[in-house]
Amino acid sequence: MGICxxxxxxxxxxxxxxxxxxxxxxxxxxxxRATAICLIPLSIWFVVSVLGHINDDHxxxxxxxxxxxxxILLLSFMVTVFYxxxxxxxxxxEDYVHxxxxxxTILFFINASMILGGLASVSAIVVIxxxxx
Amino acid sequence: MDKTPLSPHLQxxxxxxxxVLSISHRATGVVLSVAGTAIILYWLIAIxxxxxxxxxxxxxxxxLPAKIVLFGWTGAxxxxxxxxxxxxxxxTGWGLDLPTAYKTGxxxxxxxxxxxxxxxxxxxxxVVS
Numbered sequence: 001m002g003i004c005x006x007x008x009x010x011x012x013x014x015x016x017x018x019x020x021x022x023x024x025x026x027x028x029x030x031x032x033r034a035t036a037i038c039l040i041p042l043s044i045w046f047v048v049s050v051l052g053h054i055n056d057d058h059x060x061x062x063x064x065x066x067x068x069x070x071x072i073l074l075l076s077f078m079v080t081v082f083y084x085x086x087x088x089x090x091x092x093x094e095d096y097v098h099x100x101x102x103x104x105t106i107l108f109f110i111n112a113s114m115i116l117g118g119l120a121s122v123s124a125i126v127v128i129x130x131x132x133x
Numbered sequence: 134m135d136k137t138p139l140s141p142h143l144q145x146x147x148x149x150x151x152x153v154l155s156i157s158h159r160a161t162g163v164v165l166s167v168a169g170t171a172i173i174l175y176w177l178i179a180i181x182x183x184x185x186x187x188x189x190x191x192x193x194x195x196x197l198p199a200k201i202v203l204f205g206w207t208g209a210x211x212x213x214x215x216x217x218x219x220x221x222x223x224x225t226g227w228g229l230d231l232p233t234a235y236k237t238g239x240x241x242x243x244x245x246x247x248x249x250x251x252x253x254x255x256x257x258x259x260v261v262s
Contacts, residue, residue, distance in 0.1 A: 033224065036217050047210055050176070051203070051256045054195065058184035065180065078173075085166035092159055098137075117170050124177040132183065 028087060035084035042077045062128050071129045075122060082118035086110060154238050158216045161209040169206055207252055211245035 049070075053061055064070055089110045097103040146152065172194075179190035193199055219237050222228050228237055 033221065036221060040214065040218065043210065043214060047207065048252060048255070050173075051207070051252060052259055054203075054256060055260045057191075058180065058187040061180050061187065082170065085162075085170065088159075088162045089166055092163065114166075117174060121170075121174055121177055124174070124181040127181040128177070132181065 028091070032084065032087045032091070035080050035087065038080050039077075039084055042073065042080060045073060046077045062132060065125065065128045071125060074125050078121040078125065079118060082114045082121070085117075086114035089114070150238050151234055154216060154241065158213060158220070161213040161216075164209050165206075165213055169210070172203070172206065204249065204253055208245060208249045211248045211252075212241065215241040215245055215248075 053064055056064065065074060090107060093103060093106045093110060097106055175190060176194065179187045194203070219228070219241055222237075228234060
């Protein structure tokens with residue numbers, strides 16, 4: 001079933017034209033812009049302040065991250081950046097990979113690595129802020 | 134074999150500022166997603182693991198080759214940021230005509246270089262003092 005033309009169905013590109021795709025496409029487009037707008041201030045703050053701490057010793061770096069505003073901003077930045085990266089990598093893969101099963105495999109690795117990256121960064125920040133002295 | 138017609142091959146076109154900037158947006162996006170986040174994760178996890186791991190990481194990240202990589206990271210970041218703003222303006226319908234697209238394109242290039250240099254001037258001056 002679906003809204004594919006008979007030719008499209010025969011050529012097995014029907015997975016692209018399932019009715020659901022219309023909705024998820026708008027959703028994807030919207031979230032990519034929403035995260036982009038959030039990242040304008042967050043990423044400038046991140047890049048400038050992290051580079052400013054490039055010469056810190058361990059105590060100075062961890063104390064900086066432990067301050068509550070920095071913890072909150074860092075967590076917000078990391079979650080937003082990994083979601084924005086997942087959406088961006090996904091759209092590139094969908095544009096250039098034309099084989100359906102290869103595309104599925106690549107999308108799986110994009111999602112898995114961005115989720116793992118997000119979780120690793122969030123847990124590292126939590127460890128620094130709340131666990132290590 | 135799959136004979137579905139695809140979009141025209143990019144190779145038949147002469148590279149233009151607009152097309153080069155467009156593909157660079159994707160290229161910098163991929164670099165920032167993969168290498169950029171890897172560097173950030175390395176730095177954060179090194180701090181989380183404690184003072185010994187951190188001082189090793191600091192030595193690596195503070196070395197001259199790493200500083201050059203980080204400068205490239207800054208350049209890719211500012212380029213993607215400014216060109217991303219250009220894309221957001223296009224989404225509102227502004228700046229889509231060719232003369233404006235060229236002006237903003239050159240603007241993105243010039244300002245990403247200027248911002249990278251001034252960010253590193255700030256960083257190095259902070260390290261020295």
